[in-house]
Amino acid sequence: MLKEKEIQEVAIIGGGPAGLAASIYLSRYKVSHIIFATEIGGFMNETHKIENYPGFPSISGFELSQKMGEHTKSLGANIVAQEIEKVVKEGDNFKLITFNKEEFLAKKVIYAVGTISNKLGVPGEKELKGKGVSYCATCDGPFFKNKEAVVVGGGNSAAVAVFILAEHANKVTLIHxxxxxxxxxxxxxxxxxxxxxxxxxxxxxxxxxxxDRVESVTLDTEVDGSSAYKTDGVFIEIGSGPNTSLITDLNVDLSERGYIKVNPDQSTNVENFYAVGDISTNSNGFRQIITAGAEGAIAAIAIFEKNRKK
Ligand SMILES: Cc1cc2nc3c(=O)[nH]c(=O)nc-3n(C[C@H](O)[C@H](O)[C@H](O)COP(=O)(O)OP(=O)(O)OC[C@H]3O[C@@H](n4cnc5c(N)ncnc54)[C@H](O)[C@@H]3O)c2cc1C
Incomplete structure (x- = not known):
């Protein structure tokens, strides 16, 4: 059982492919660590089918998440199902504060929280979130059996959401x-x-x-003579952006677009603070499962080497 005030060697924040790969490598290097993640798999869970991850010609995102989670746990990883609200410095250590106001100390942090979905910012979005407004077709699509849904967006994520919903709903409309x-x-x-x-x-x-639930959307144009378009659900798929709200007190260097600037070994300008996966500027800005996993592995070996040289 984890003692709250015990100082962890490494705390990984995030259970997507970047965080899980970091844990797998740290376990094999016998570097003690904990992972904070409310959801194992991260964005992989939102992916209908993955067809570009080596070794798996076609696999559902959920299944690949499960496999990575099982692999990580089989090596003894300590996964704490809590969301971190804030990370601050406390002496030489980092203090991680959860939304439950529990505090954990760690000598090093691997920040692997990925990105967060962009919001439309229109009236009704916040109020009806979870009541028909969703940002994850894989998660909420099955609730739309025999219903109607709209997807807002025009990129690949929006198209994938449309296909997922069409497996359940009677009618799906892409608004772009x-x-x-x-x-x-x-x-x-x-x-x-x-x-x-x-x-x-x-x-x-x-x-x-x-x-109490989504009933329609209002458009800035008319369809069949009306700007009101009836629907049971609104799936918002308009991209995502870096999630650095937890670390505003650390003064970590960010790129112009808000991603965390990293060195080739995934370290940042803040000593002992590493960033990996979709949140980082590495991998030439290519944000995929394979690059996220690779960055997690690189941070793990960097930490192992640093500890060995002490
Ligand atoms: C619709 C869609 C389809 C895609 N299809 C593909 C594909 O076919 N092939 C491919 O290679 N890539 C695909 N991608 C991209 C791929 O999913 C991402 O590049 C990859 O998941 C990034 O991994 P990550 O670990 O950096 O972040 P994420 O996967 O986003 O994981 C972030 C983790 O951090 C956790 N977290 C966030 N905030 C906190 C907090 N405050 N406290 C604790 N934990 C927190 C989350 O719960 C999650 O576990 C797709 C993405 C989307 C959205």
Whole structure:
């Protein structure tokens, strides 16, 4: 059992592929550590099918998450299912404060929290979140059996959300702001070929309406003579951005776009603070499972080497 005030050698924040790979390598190097993660797998859980991860020609994101989680646990990783609210310095250590106001100390941190979904910022979005407004089709799609849903966005994530929802819902509408969605052209062909899927181009959602649940969205254009479009759910897929709200007190160097600037060994300008995966500027800005895992592994070996030289 973990003692709250025990000083951990390494605390990993995040249980996506970056955090899990870091843990796997740290376990094998016998560097003691804990992982804070409320959800094992991170963004992989939002991925319908993964077809570019070596060794798995086609695997669901959920299954790959489970496999990575099991692998990590099999090596004895200590996973604490708590979300960290804040990280601050306390002497030479880092103090990690959870949303439950518990405090943990660690000598080193591997920050692997990934990115967070962008918000539309329209009236009704916050109020109806979890009541029909969602940012994860994989997680919430099954609740839309025999219902109608709209997806807002035009990129690959939006297209994937449409396909996931079309497996459950009666009708799925993609609302996108341009003439054509910006996703891969083959996705557009696939959408056009599916009778359950329709597209509304050149439109923005300006309000989400409903009392206890989503009932409709208001568009800035008219469809069949009305700007109100009836729906049971709104899936917002308009990209994501770096999640650095936890570490504002640490003065970690960020890129212009807010990602954490890292050195080749994933260290940052703050001694003993490493950043890995989608949150970092490494891997040439390519944000994938394989690059996230690689960065986790690189941080782990950097820490092992640093400890060995002491
Ligand atoms: C729809 C979609 C499809 C994709 N398809 C593919 C694909 O086919 N192939 C591919 O290689 N990549 C794909 N990606 C990208 C891939 O999923 C990401 O690059 C990868 O998951 C990033 O890993 P990560 O560990 O950096 O972050 P994430 O996977 O985002 O994991 C972050 C982790 O941090 C945890 N966390 C966040 N905040 C806190 C906190 N405050 N306290 C504690 N824990 C916290 C989260 O719960 C989560 O466990 C896709 C992404 C999306 C959104």
């Amino acid at each position: 702001r341009g003439d054509k969605p910006t996703c891969e052209p083959s996705y557009i062909d696939e959408m056009n070929a599916n009778p359950k899927i329709s597209l509304i181009p050149n439109a923005n959602v300006v309000e989400i309406n409903g009392e």
